[in-house]
Amino acid sequence: MNIAEASVRFPITVIVRVLLVLVLGYVCMTFLVVELKPDTEQPVLVVSTRFPGAAPEEVEGEITTRFEDNISGVSNLLYTQSFSPYGQSFVVMFFKPGTNLDLAAAELQRNLDRVTDLPSAVQKPQIFKASERVNLPVYQFALTGDVDIVTMSTWADREIAPRIKRIEGVGDCQFDGNRNREMRITFDPERLKARRLTVSDIKSFIDKTNLNRSGGYFIEGTREWTVRTVGELLTSEQFRKVIISKPGDPIIHLHDVAVIEDMYERPDSYCRINGVPGIAFSVFNQVGANIVHTIDLVDRELKSMNKEYGPQGAKLQKIYDQSMYIRDAIAIVRESLVEAIILVLLVLFVFLKNWRSIFIVATSIPVSIIGTFIGMYAFGYSINVLSLAGLALSIGLVVDDAIVVLENIYRHRYEEGKNIIRACVDGTREVGMAAFMATLTTAAVFMPVLLLRGEVGTLFAPVAFIISVAVFVSLFDAFTVVPMMASRWMREEKRPAGILKRVLAPLYFLDVIGGKVADGFMWSLGFFMGGFARKAFLIVFVVAVFGLSHWLLPGMGYLPTGGTNLIRMQVECFEGTSLDENSRLMEIMEDRWRSIKGVRHIVAIPNRNSFRNMVYLVCEREEDSGVAITTIQKQAAAAARDLPLKAINPIQFPLFGNIFSRSNVVDVRVTGKSYAIIESLVDQIMEIGKNTSGIIFRYTDLALKKPQVEIRVDHQRAAHLGFEVRDIADAIEAAVGGQKTTSQYDVDGRYFYIRVMGQEADFKTVSDVGRIILTSPRNPDIQVPLASVASVETTFGPLQITHYNSRRNSRVQFTIQGRPLGDVFTEVVSKINSTVAFPVGYTVLPFGAVNELKKLLDAVNFVLPLSVLLVYLLLVMQFQSFVRPLSILLSVPLSIVGANVLVRATNIPFDSFTILGYIMMVGLVVKNAILLITYAVQLMDEHGVARDEALMLASKRRMRPIFMTAISMILGMLPLALKNGAGAEIYNGLATAVIGGLSIATLFTLIFIPVVYTILDDIKALVWRVKPVDFDEAVAQGSPESTQPR
Incomplete structure (x- = not known):
């Protein structure tokens, strides 16, 4: 008794299983963490040591260098950066992903204890985890009022910050502007x-x-x-x-x-919130915490504290709240998910026009989607923009197997005249292996993706995992729920009468058009199957188009450059500018920034160290103000153009990376020994940035004229x-x-x-x-x-001395817009190599996003071939042939053509998530080819149909389910491709690539794949010239001969 027959015999068992999946899935969903994106933070430890009154040279020599010499052997350490400004040393240690920072901190402390004979003024080194501190605060609020600053500082240090830190999910609470x-x-x-x-x-x-x-x-x-x-x-x-x-x-x-x-x-600094002196607080979440829940708790605590401090003349005001962006981003994906369900149901209605059949297929959607939450909970995935995008992308896929099974059951029942029970069992069994292998190939494509490490691997994993789980749940549903429901609900379609006939007349007219399209496809297939010259022409044409389509691809980026509605600006005055002068200049800028449309709050923090002047602009949502964040960045920088400033660097807090490593920044480090030589090299590189198109802001941390x-x-x-x-x-x-x-x-x-x-x-x-x-x-x-x-x-x-891996260095950053990161970086490096002469011992090193982009390319060169290889080997197992699967895999070049054309036509950035769309596409486009070739092979092997006739017949019979599943997948992803708003840049490219590839591959699969199959079959016959021995016949006759591989 196979699984379909068992499901038909025992419907109660199937119903209970479905209810268990729905209940457990819902329960698991309620326990999932809600956040903007998966945790991609690199483990970081910082050693902070105060040396009051010491100049950067003394801090470097007495503390920083000695610490660096003793910590280089700490386990899992990737690289170090250090900063030695006036009176303090910071040594920042970056570890391999997955490193236990508690163990690393203990080992680090043992190494630091070996450093003795420090100057008496040096205070005890402090070690803290800094992963959260270089990323976006999830919440910012301000303390202002008619209260003296010392009292407010006391409240901040003794009461407010500790209360916030005790809240569930809060990792840290820092504040600026306090005076003691x-x-x-x-x-x-x-x-x-x-x-x-x-x-x-x-x-x-x-x-x-x-x-x-x-x-x-x-x-x-x-x-x-x-x-x-x-x-x-x-x-x-x-x-x-x-x-x-x-x-x-x-x-x-x-x-x-x-x-x-x-x-x-x-x-050492002041703080103003919207021009009013006060104290600004930044709240950081714990890794893995439910950010939305944490922010709700902070909101509640803020209201409680306002009741306490309000009567004393103080006010606690929320400035920024990341949950607004998270809620917007998740709402957009949920909206896309609902729209995808509606579009898929519409496709089912157009093709099936039978509410019973639609209901049978549609059950796959809630069962598969809700069932996926069980896997997410079991493997520790959270609800975020990427996981929800994976669910939305799955909508069109989860009905795929159900459509194929139901269509085949329908054919066995009403075309072959079997009773309903036998039709359900035989129909499911006939397509069972093809459906199983098609689903397995979809999951196999993502297996290498799940092996990736680093930031890209962390971001790709939720999409790959969720789609894999969803399609396997839907496959099981297709093998159990569909035959069980069909055996009791399926009825032969009858044309409606009366008013319903007039309402549905356009749909039946579509059937006529569909029939004409099918006839056109069959004629085209017969034409190209009609001789070697026609087959050769088709092959050459496809190869030529495939080659030319690569010229359409834009340059590569790393990760989407969009971000939140928070801008951080580093306002750098000339070295030696006093705190009061820094504050005066920033007050002028604050007045100008308040007039910029779209700016809601301004938090300004003038600092005695002129390169540490910070400003935070909290902006309105773009859809509310009608002003893009990038426009506000440019206007904010332009507002300071006439003031005596050394540099101003507006940074939109990114979705990915952190404020020091962003995906729209070309970041290089010039390393060496003498700062005089480093300064000369940096000046030349900054000039290159000035003359390179696409660079809108230039920045260097080199400040030597204090x-x-x-x-x-x-x-x-x-x-x-x-x-x-x-x-x-x-x-x-x-x-x-x-x-x-x-x-x-x-x-x-x-x-x-x-x-x-x-x-x-x-x-x-x-x-x-x-x-x-x-x-x-x-x-x-x-x-x-x-x-x-x-x-x-x-x-x-120098204002400060910086090291990279114990060598003096200076950072040069170019913020880009309108050009891909890869193109700008290639041009900058080419100009550096051709125009800048580096003395011995001096070099320039790529850093940040450009390094990650190189890792991404290496990963793609590993993942894509491995995915194709896994698919091929699975198909070899299915067909017991090394040749037949090649015809199926040749649907992949067709899909790449379609993806290239649509990505170019829609001007979608060619970044990491677009590449994930290409990888995902490999598993999807072979599904239709598998259904086609599997059925053709069945006709040849089991029914003795001639090869060409079998291919023609398979194309005719599988055309309807192929188009149904392809259109369902395309329309299911269409909302994600068209959406704008918070987080949309994550999945726009992914969905666009899949839609383009699937569209072209589907149109050509029914023609190109059968033609390729005949060519490969003819080549195989010419090479081997040995007729395969029928295994069953050989066994019956006692033949010792083995079968020849086909």
Whole structure:
């Protein structure tokens, strides 16, 4: 008893199985994570180390290089980048996909512990996972109001950020614009000099006074008493009364030599939200978290906090919410999915015109789609734009097997006159192997795709997996549900009468047209089968068209360049520009940006480091404002063109990659030793970018002209006066930037720094630095100006020093528009090779998307041939022949012609997802050829029909189901090809390639494949010239001969 017969005999079992699939599928769907796209983040660890007051050269030499030398052996490490700006070191480590970052961090910490003898000012290195931090925040909000900035900063640090971090699904919450309090002790150098005191004395006396310490405990009877010494200073008045005189000297209070103020820290940055000072928060999700659910929880918490802080004069305002984009993107795909179902049902109605038959076939859709959720849950896939696109693409495929089975059952019942039970069993069995192999080849095409690693593999996998699962579920449905329902519901089609006849008359007229088309196809097939010359002409014509179609393909891109409605701008002022000047320039730009149509919110963060000025423009949806994000980018850059800026680089937050590696950016690194040579090379490459079409923005992180004052100590003179270099450096640091004491002061449980520094008014010019008073810590009577022991020189230095794999480098980025990434990169590299001379030890390296594009091409060169090979081997198994499958595979070149033509005609970018469409197409176009050749072989082998007659008869009988399935697949994918809006760029190219390939392949399959089959069969006969032995006959006669491969 085969599966069809069992299904007909036991319908209750089939119904229960369907209900189980529907129920379990629905339950699994409710547990699936909802997100924009699969997690493609590369595992990243960052080592952050503060070195207050140190210049980039010192940070590089004392910290960064030493760390890099000790971490190169960490397991699974791919490469490192490092950044050494003023006062801090960042070493960024990129690991292989799948690396356990917790284990990697533990190994990294062991390696860092081997680095000893760091300068005393260097703080403990901090290790954190940075995958989320270089990607798009899922939520941004702002804290503003009539509250002082320190209070808001306290709320942000102690209450708001911790509450947000505790929310389910939140990975991190960062904020900008906060200002902390500090107890600032501004000393008067002349008063210190008069009292023979030093800054070290002040710090020492404060630390000795501002102290709480446990004294242990003692027992009194049954009671235990704890002993504490409490001497901490809590107010500025208490600090003023600190005694700083030495034993035996007259009493000197701190206020005698300094001004004590409880005030703000000197700011490194400001933050404005829509022109109003405040604090901006960025929320990042945990990997694998349900983003939509997480954002809903953050929204709820924000409303709760507004009730608490509103009465105190503060307001928490949502600025950006990624769930809006996710919901829009998913809604568009769901809409496409519904439209695809309607179109497929319309196709069934046009062809079948029988509501019973339509219902039987249509059951495949919900069963297959909902059943797919079980597989998604079992293998950890989420609901995202790509997985839903895979479901939408499956709509036309899941009815394929049901149509073929039902059509064959219908033929056995009403053309061959069998009873309904026998027709269902025989009809299903006759096409069973062909349907199974056709479905298996579709899944086989995707097997190599599931083996891909990296970003492309992660993005392709959901589409490949979901389509494979859906078609297998639909195949099982076709073998069980269709024969079971047909055995009880199928009725012979009867022409309607009355008004229904007039309503459906156009459909029956289509049958007439279809008959004429079928006659045309059969005539064409007979014509080309009529002689060798005609066959040769057809082959040559197809080969020529196939070759010429490759000229239609545009240049390659990597991933779709679309993105969210959030623009991040790096506004780079000239080196040495002060924070207040940076802020003034940005205020001018903010006023201009507010007038740009489509801009909803502006978050501006001016920074003391001129290359770290950041702006976030939150834009209206394009369909609401009518303005494209790319237009806003250009207008934002143009609004700053007349201002004294070094560069401005508007970046649309991408769907794929991160803000440092985007698919519309040509990214190269110039590496070497000397920054003077690197600067010359970078200037030449930037000029190449200026003269290359398609490049709209140019950017380099090279900044070498930061004004700085260098103090060069005369060691002999300093030693003669009793000064060490460290004494001089400490005095300079204290006078100019200030030094923090070891102790801190407590305000309501929050501790703030105590800073001892000179008077800011004392430093207006460079020459003022030379007048800093130096007091010898060994002999307070020795007091001299700095200029007497050192020269004061002005020079320029780098804002930061960057490394790639421990070598100095500079990044050059070209943002492109209107040209494919591959074309621009090829042109840029060609110009670099022909015009830029690189000294020995200096080189330029491709980075980011261009590297990934190369990996993609290598992957395609692996996947496409392997997919074709797997399909071929499966067909060899089915036909027990190495020759017959070749005729089926030759439908692939036909499909490539169609895909090339339609991709070119619709101006679709030739990127990764379009290529996935080509791969998917291979499995789909061979299905029709399999149905055709399988039936022809059955006629020849089982019924003794002559070859040419069998091919003609197979084409005639399989024409209707072939056109039904092909049109169903094409119309099922049409909504995805035509959609615009959030995320549409992901599946437009994929669907367009499949539609183009399937359309041409279907039109030519019925003619070209039979012709090719006859040619290959004739060649085989000429080569082997041995008639195959009939196996059954040979066994019956006891023949020892083996069969000849066919």
